Amino acid sequence: MTAVYLILGLLFGYILSRSGAADYNFIQGMFLLTNFQLYGIIGAAVAITAPGLWLLKRYGHTISGAPIRIELKPIHRGNLYGGILFGIGWSITGMCPGPILVNIGEGKVYALAALAGALVGAALFGVSYPSLAGVFHLPPLARGTGDG
């Protein structure tokens, strides 16, 4: 299965790279409302994934015959405040999490600094979860904020 994940990741990374989704100018253009490529990409992806998901859940199994299992994300105040913080970071770097790795692959040296920042940020979040949980009404630690 490791090869499957690697190949799907490669495919995903290639698409992000060649479509502008991992391009600093395209991301700034999206937020300046001067370049609509990213809205098209995300819109098309959701428009196709949504009915696909519905069909898979309704009639489908995985390839091995197991029922489709999707863990829903919990709702909490972090959805809003974390989203705001992430949006600031996406604008600053021109990268969301996947494209950080794609940019590193492309040879963009500064993306290594973005990755370092993201790992430190995630580490700070994890170690301070018990105190953050009170502030943002987060689910119990064992559940987390939602995986994705």
Next chain:
Amino acid sequence: MGPLILNGAPAIHWAIAGAGIAAVTLMLLYLANRRLGISTGFEDVCSLVLDAPYFRRDAVVGARGWRLPFLGGLVLGGVVSAIGSGGWAPTWELGMFDTTIGWGPMGKVVWMFVGGLFIGFGTRLAGGCTSGHGIFGLSNLELPSLISTLSFMGAGLVTTNLVYRVIF
């Protein structure tokens, strides 16, 4: 739409890119029963060296087996894309950041590290990023994903407009 920073290559059509992302998302579910999501991968990496209780959760440790190779694939996808569009070479090029803000490598490292902090902390507080909330969550009609997607799109809009239309 303008060329990419990467080798000045033309961007592929948005509809093709969107369909490709949908295909990967659905394949990940059909082949492996996994919901697409990248940002927990940061926690997976943290869990290799940190032993705070948060990083010992099943959702983190148990997902390393699929997320780490998937993240490795993302890096490889960037390598293949660079080679296929004119060649791979290390670069500091940053498009309109260079033409408008114009900081050198050290400035960029600080800028990117600070932005990364927001991304790592913010995505984990939100419980997902553009992939987990924006693509999968919205497609699955999940309310937390709608809230997060609106908030990160809104915050990005405000930040970029501040940076490029007010400050610089």
